[in-house]
Amino acid sequence: MKATFPQMGNIYIAAKALFEGLGIEYVIPPKCSKTDLDIGSLHSPEEICLPFKLMIGNYIHAIEKGADTIILAGSCGPCRFGEYCELQMNLLKSMGYNMNFIVIDYPKDIGMMELYRRIHKISSESKKNTIQKINALLNALKVLNLMDEIEETAHMYAGFERNKGECKNLLIECKKDTLECDNAYSMIKIMNQYNQKLNHLSVDINKNPLKIAIIGEIYTIIEPYSNFYIEEKLMDYGVSSSRKLTPSWWVKNAALSPLKINSLKIRKNAKKYIPIGIGGHAVECIGEAVTASKNGFDGAIQILPMGCMPEIVSKAVLPTISKDLDFPVMSLIVDDMDGEAGYITRMEAFIDLLERRRKNALSGC
Amino acid sequence: MHYLGVDVGSVSTDLVMMDENLNVTEKIYLRTKGNPIKAIQDGFKILKNKYHKGDIAAAGTTGSGRAIAASIIGADAAKNEITAHATAALETHKNVRTIIEIGGQDSKIILLNNGIISDFAMNTVCAAGTGSFLDRQAERLDINIEEFGEYALRATSSVRIAGRCAVFAESDMIHKQQLGYNQPEIIRGLCDALVRNYLNNIAKGKAIFPKVLFQGGVAANRGMKASFENALGFEIFVPEHYNMMGAIGAAIMAKFAVEKSGKTNFRGFELADKNIFSRSMECEGCSNSCEVVKIFENNNIIGYFGDRCGKWCNKLQHTSKDLLA
Numbered sequence A: 001m002k003a004t005f006p007q008m009g010n011i012y013i014a015a016k017a018l019f020e021g022l023g024i025e026y027v028i029p030p031k032c033s034k035t036d037l038d039i040g041s042l043h044s045p046e047e048i049c050l051p052f053k054l055m056i057g058n059y060i061h062a063i064e065k066g067a068d069t070i071i072l073a074g075s076c077g078p079c080r081f082g083e084y085c086e087l088q089m090n091l092l093k094s095m096g097y098n099m100n101f102i103v104i105d106y107p108k109d110i111g112m113m114e115l116y117r118r119i120h121k122i123s124s125e126s127k128k129n130t131i132q133k134i135n136a137l138l139n140a141l142k143v144l145n146l147m148d149e150i151e152e153t154a155h156m157y158a159g160f161e162r163n164k165g166e167c168k169n170l171l172i173e174c175k176k177d178t179l180e181c182d183n184a185y186s187m188i189k190i191m192n193q194y195n196q197k198l199n200h201l202s203v204d205i206n207k208n209p210l211k212i213a214i215i216g217e218i219y220t221i222i223e224p225y226s227n228f229y230i231e232e233k234l235m236d237y238g239v240s241s242s243r244k245l246t247p248s249w250w251v252k253n254a255a256l257s258p259l260k261i262n263s264l265k266i267r268k269n270a271k272k273y274i275p276i277g278i279g280g281h282a283v284e285c286i287g288e289a290v291t292a293s294k295n296g297f298d299g300a301i302q303i304l305p306m307g308c309m310p311e312i313v314s315k316a317v318l319p320t321i322s323k324d325l326d327f328p329v330m331s332l333i334v335d336d337m338d339g340e341a342g343y344i345t346r347m348e349a350f351i352d353l354l355e356r357r358r359k360n361a362l363s364g365c
Numbered sequence B: 001m002h003y004l005g006v007d008v009g010s011v012s013t014d015l016v017m018m019d020e021n022l023n024v025t026e027k028i029y030l031r032t033k034g035n036p037i038k039a040i041q042d043g044f045k046i047l048k049n050k051y052h053k054g055d056i057a058a059a060g061t062t063g064s065g066r067a068i069a070a071s072i073i074g075a076d077a078a079k080n081e082i083t084a085h086a087t088a089a090l091e092t093h094k095n096v097r098t099i100i101e102i103g104g105q106d107s108k109i110i111l112l113n114n115g116i117i118s119d120f121a122m123n124t125v126c127a128a129g130t131g132s133f134l135d136r137q138a139e140r141l142d143i144n145i146e147e148f149g150e151y152a153l154r155a156t157s158s159v160r161i162a163g164r165c166a167v168f169a170e171s172d173m174i175h176k177q178q179l180g181y182n183q184p185e186i187i188r189g190l191c192d193a194l195v196r197n198y199l200n201n202i203a204k205g206k207a208i209f210p211k212v213l214f215q216g217g218v219a220a221n222r223g224m225k226a227s228f229e230n231a232l233g234f235e236i237f238v239p240e241h242y243n244m245m246g247a248i249g250a251a252i253m254a255k256f257a258v259e260k261s262g263k264t265n266f267r268g269f270e271l272a273d274k275n276i277f278s279r280s281m282e283c284e285g286c287s288n289s290c291e292v293v294k295i296f297e298n299n300n301i302i303g304y305f306g307d308r309c310g311k312w313c314n315k316l317q318h319t320s321k322d323l324l325a
Helices: A011-022 A034-043 A050-064 A080-094 A112-123 A130-157 A166-180 A184-199 A218-222 A230-236 A247-259 A264-270 A282-294 A309-325 A340-363 B036-048 B066-073 B081-092 B131-140 B145-154 B166-178 B183-202 B222-232 B242-261 B269-273 B313-324
Strands: A002-004 A069-073 A100-104 A211-216 A240-242 A299-305 A329-334 B002-008 B012-018 B024-031 B056-062 B098-102 B107-113 B116-122 B212-215 B276-282 B291-297 B300-305
Touching (some): A002 A050, A011 A166, A011 A184, A034 A050, A050 A080, A050 A218, A130 A166, A130 A230, A130 A240, A130 A247, A166 A184, A166 A230, A230 A340, A264 A282, A282 A309, A309 A329, A329 A340, A340 B081, A340 B116, B002 B036, B002 B242, B012 B036, B012 B242, B024 B036, B024 B242, B036 B269, B036 B276, B056 B066, B056 B081, B056 B242, B066 B291, B066 B300, B081 B098, B081 B107, B081 B242, B107 B183, B131 B166, B131 B183, B145 B222, B183 B222, B212 B242, B300 B313
Parallel strands (some): A002 A069, A211 A240, A299 A329, B002 B056, B098 B212
Antiparallel strands (some): B002 B012, B098 B107, B107 B116, B276 B291, B291 B300
16 A cells, blocks of 8 residues: 545644654655646646645645555535545546545444544554554644644734744744654654754744734645645734644644534534534634634634635624624635736735724824 | 836736835836736836846736736745735725726625625626726727727717627627617617626626726726716716736735835846746655646746646745845
8 A cells, every 4th residue: 555645734744753653655646836726727626626626736746656545634514525535436446546435434324333433444554553543643643733833823923023033933843854854752752952043943922913814714724735835925024923723733623523512612612603613624713713802802804615615604794793793804715826916916005904994093092 | 216016917017117106106017928027027127127136126927927027027925916006096085995907807895894895706707897808899890999988988879798708799780780770879788788798797796895006917908997986876986097007016016015024036137137937847745736837037947837736936036035035
């Protein structure tokens, strides 16, 4: 078996740690690019969301490098993501590729036995003993958590840094160095070093930078290619940003959801505006907007792929929140168009708006 | 002393000169025709005969081509068109609450509260109902674009046109033509459809309060103004320099920037005669493979664009500083 998986933000780093630990052959698809999108748009259904198209591009690149098994997270929820694995299987088959799909789904949807069977399909390929396998999994989780932690710190510190661009460079370097390691232990070691470096960065705590929350559909906010590297751009503008939806959040959320003790704060804050789950991450999006407003953020940017049902619902709810809480929210819809100039214009205008609001509010005191 | 504002848009490139009291003394409207550098140079050729470098106290750029324009003219401010439009509108109409702006490719709504932008929206995945589309329809019906709006005013009734998508709007117009409706009715129907589309998509979820300003090239179309007034139920205003508001805003913002920094970066009108061109290359520094654009002026590099890591853009600061010194 030569396993592969779609690109989605930092997941590739954790996947690398896991497969190295298990001793399973794997292929990391190249970072999402225009070629991925071209391939994906050519073969995917026209109206499908952007992540699907990018994933198809990822697969083709991975298949060219010899991958034969695709590992994918699944969902039986109401949104189109639930159809991804079936559609992708058929699509790749019609293109002449015979791939194994291993879909990791919630046990409440497929049952504990089925989940175990699917996981066993992966783990049986590994020659390691059970303790080593568990260790590999734990290390991969640790890598995932560490990477998300570093990213979060870098995004938050970007507004406070004394030497412009330091956070962004550290983050880029950290990802590069981590990818060059060949086992989870050295990855963790390197990331710890970078974490230290970040925490000892020269920051000006008297600065009061703009703080923007990034909310919306999980794939498009996590995968930087799909959102025109919005977080990097915010770092360039000297804006602190925060994004609560991360791969490590997803794992934690999935693990706690059977007990219904996942994301309590988000669900509590969202309840007034969206009382029931409608699939995707609509509840999280709404909850995050309310939380960000309560936490003193200046504004929020919602990013969604065109046609995303749960996010369209939240997009319709956000103006009410915006009005109720006097909290600016801007929605950016991403699609397979390359209109970066338009996105930069909107982002700049949004930052301008927030800055002016602040000045005005302060001049009143 | 004068302030120069340059708005490099998708369809038009506008230049304005403003005096100390922020009165517009010069207005130049040029078609970008896909070549913003040449359009700016053409504008400078006209200005060169009347003004010297020393006459310019500040220069600002805006529009989708603001970055390239800023690097070649040496601008003091390069701001997005939303802020520019609001700045210009507030200069003439202090009590404006809503700005409807429809340009060549973009349509925007800007909401203001006590002179501060409180919210805005811009068309996201579709450019139906913008200037380019109206241009094309005028051309197809063989009507001068300047008279296009007048036709709509002549209509006694309106035909329902499906205006959500430009392509389908056109085929629907053709269908109505074949059914025998006359031109004024169809054009009025089109204006109504575009206004409906604007209010349903761009302005969705936003309360529109008067006073409303209607800006951008499409504001010249009296049919559109009438349709907006019909739909909103109150009067909307078209400012005197409706199609130059971006450039005016850029000039005002440049004025503020120079008041802060104390000196202008403006490089002079000689630019008009220089050989300015751009070359692109793929950077092989990392896996991002950014497409980097270099701007040359008589074989000296004056600007870099497009790199994500800043490897090239950071060079630009030094190069441009040296050139400006």
